[in-house]
Amino acid sequence: MKNNTIIAAAILALAALSTKPSVATTPKPDIISVDTTSIVINDTKYEIREMERTDQLEQLQLEDSLMFRVLHKDTYPAIELLKWRRQITDTDTLFFVVPRAEGDTHIDICCNDGLGKRADEMTFSGYYKVGRYTFVFEKSLCEKFGKLCSPNITVTYSYTWTDLPKQMRAPLVWHLTRSYTGDAYMVIGAPTTMRGEPVRAID
Secondary structure, eight states: OHHHHHHHHHHHHHHTOEEOOOBSSOSSTTEEEEEEEEEEETTEEEEEEEEEEEEEEEEEEEOOHHHHHIIIIIIHHHHHHHHHTTSSOTTOOEEEEEESSSSSSEEEEEOGGGTOGGGGGOOEEEEEEETTEEEEEEHHHHHHHEEEEEEEEEEEEEEEEEOSOGGGOOOOEEEEEEOTTSSOEEEESSOSSSSOOSEEEEO
16 A cells, blocks of 8 residues: 555656746856756645756865775775665766764765755865765865865766655765764765675774
């Protein structure tokens, strides 16, 4: 019965999909377009906004050894494993490192679909490459984790934010919480091993 309800809701969503024209004004100069899509599910209207954005970034010289280990020893192998499992595609090479609160205690590492509405007000200043992947850092985290230098790059990407219930969307996000002593991160997110470890400590 539950499965039938889910299928019926999906059919309703597809039937009620409608797209509005792009919004003429954008929240920030680096956001170059906004498209709004409306979805009606069980008589409830939800909006999905897709933002297209261009940022000028400087290379981040990473000086925080703990963040270095998180990216190289945890996030990088996790992404490789997800690609091997075909849970993400070969075109997914851009990831974002953003604060969930002021400071570097609570951080998200995510694909563009995990940025959400908060990205509208964020400034992205730096990038750091691990293998074929580029990690884009929010400005305040650049100041905490290292220093910016040349070469510069330009990135253009899209991200979405929506008021759909959380169970109806599953963006790829790693949640990081730094220890009080500052020498470890507790990571909740996609696992790094075949057996699966959604929660782990990096020190």
